[in-house]
Amino acid sequence: MIFLCYHGVTKHKSKNIENFSGKHLDKEIFRKQMEILKKKCKIIDIHSIYYHLKNNIPFEKNSVAISFDDGFENNFSQAVPILKKLKIPAIFYICPQNIEKKQMFWVDKIESLIINTVRKSIYLKSLRKNYLLKNNIDKKKAILAIKKFCKSQSVKKKDDIINELYFVTKKKNSLKLIKNYKIASWSQIKSTAENHLFEIGGHSMEHNIFTKIPKNKLYSEIKNCINLIKKRTGIRVKHFSYPEGEYNQKTIDILKQFNILSCPIATGFLNDKNTNLFKIKRVMVGFDKTKFPKF
């Protein structure tokens, strides 16, 4: 069984270096991919994945499932109509705090601040580094370096770096919203969940990496995520995915305490009947030029 992971589906042709990682896949390419799956594969949903893995039942040949991480607005305005038309099931793993605050993900804030700044270079005290921002190549390099560094830091240190970045880049611009980075609304989540094809899963409160959250706060992080989704939509979350695919045994233990049934990772390829329910492999599509598998 191949579990595909998408992030966004877009109809916007990117200006400058917006979406340079390819995280938001062109809508027509997505449509073609779904048509291929419909023709060649046995498309299953998250309940079927759970049933097979829980009971060690082999998957049918060419089994495939679809997931979306993060909860971008374009999942619901662009991808869902295509999925509905082709009757393809999918699970959407969402970050309720980003929806609640209508705020961009922290990785997208880094991207947006650097893309939109008019400054030709910036100095980040917290990294003790100067970044040239004269052209798009410089900007891409800076975005990748700052993101990479932030991912290795504690949540607090990462937040401090983003605050500093906001301060040093904002002199003549603001945090302009890049259309693709818009977050879904609660009403989009609710109306999507009413369709039996679709399932809503948790993906942390606001995409902080579980292994970078202090251990004594991890329990409330997961609890708050489940509770906020329940409060706003009435949905009891049964499935999760790890932000950035990062997890440890403590994370798995807490998820199980909240009766979470499965949680995929962000790497790997083929799953079989013996795959661990909390380590389901996934294939990224679009993101960082990853390829759609051949069926």
Ligand SMILES: [Zn+2]
């Ligand atoms: Zn994510």
